[in-house]
Amino acid sequence: MPTRGFAGRRPTDDVARRLPPGQHLELDFPVLSLGPTPQVERAAWTFTINHGPRPLARWSWEEFGTLPRTSFKADIHCVTKWSKLDTRWEGVTIDDLLAAAKIAPPTEYLLAQSHDGYDTNLPVKDLVGGQAMIATHFGGEPLAAEHGGPARLLVPHLYFWKSAKWVKGLRFTERDEAGFWELRGYHMYGDPWKEQRYTGDP
């Protein structure tokens, strides 16, 4: 039923077709985090791929810098309702990471883990095939700390809480284990086009 007196302010058709349900266009880049921004020194930064507790591969910042680099242009969608179009990122795809480590994914799920204790769960199939990267640059500049620098996961086709900031590694898990927000009422998968915001959304 319409809300009395509400007309709304529609985006142009070009924008509207790129906005998932319930989202609106944002031109700034808002910051949403659970706590203070961790200050992670590049000299001390490492990135580790684990299978459960067992490390499979590990890179220092310097070693990470020698991996093949890829550019993404993507629309991003935050569960708090804003979307930002045509964001430009650079980093190392998960495909290239796995190839460099010479590992095949040992399970179908993983948790992306961050320096501040945050984690978020993802199916491996959503990270491979050129769909995701560990991003170190945004808009041509090194990624700012408040946006997750030195490096964040970027999985633009899922709500942006899945793109863990200050990422320090990926941990393969035997089953789909709920991460930080997924334990706190947010959806296990988070497809913006299906509006999978909260637990209980279809």
Place this chain on the structure above:
Amino acid sequence: MTAVSPPLASQSAWQDAVIERVVHRTPRVASLFLRASLAAHEAGQHVDVRLTAPDGYQAQRSYSIASAPGDPLLELAVERLDDGEVSPYLHDVAQPGDTIELRGPIGGHFIWRGDDGGPLLLVAGGSGIAPLMAILRHRARVAPATEALLAYSARTWEELVFRDELLTDEASDPHLRVAIATTRGPRHRPTDVEHRFDRELLRTIVAQWNQAPKRVYICGATAFVEAVANAFVAEGMSPAIIRTERYGGA
């Protein structure tokens, strides 16, 4: 990790809520009092609001709940963003008797339960007071002996949302202290300051309080929250006790 209550399936369903009252609390912030049948909320949580145009177009926004758990009406304190889509409607058009859609309550991190205890350090910038107001109101009801300091910054004295309620509460509550900073207007009490919350000022305010906070909640615009949280960490506070909620976007 803290204990987490099981998510309620009902939080995902849109429900009609009737506006019972609209109270303009400051030139830019209005409280909507809603009669809704949502599941009980925790202090600090938010709801999603959905408005529908006659042709079916819909807009959604999230707003923090300012009322305490158990209050008969749900209070949302909404800041009017002049270039916004939803907040000008809620300020200028919505009136008692109107129905809007809500879902929630949402959020399992920026919350405080009575048994979380204190001392509690709350820092608000502008309309970021809303979820902290829910925490203070809840505290007064379920754990009034919990030591609490609210450090609250607004541009002017007139823009302090809930100002009179906070001052009245402070006067009658020996365990509550309210420290006010106005950044673009004069102070009205000798104990307050006309300065933004920088590291030195925050250090002084917390030192005068003379409590070691168990939990710290910071809510406001991104730059405000970033500055306050970084200042506390630089002062040696454990990041693990600091919870943040940032208002970005329109």
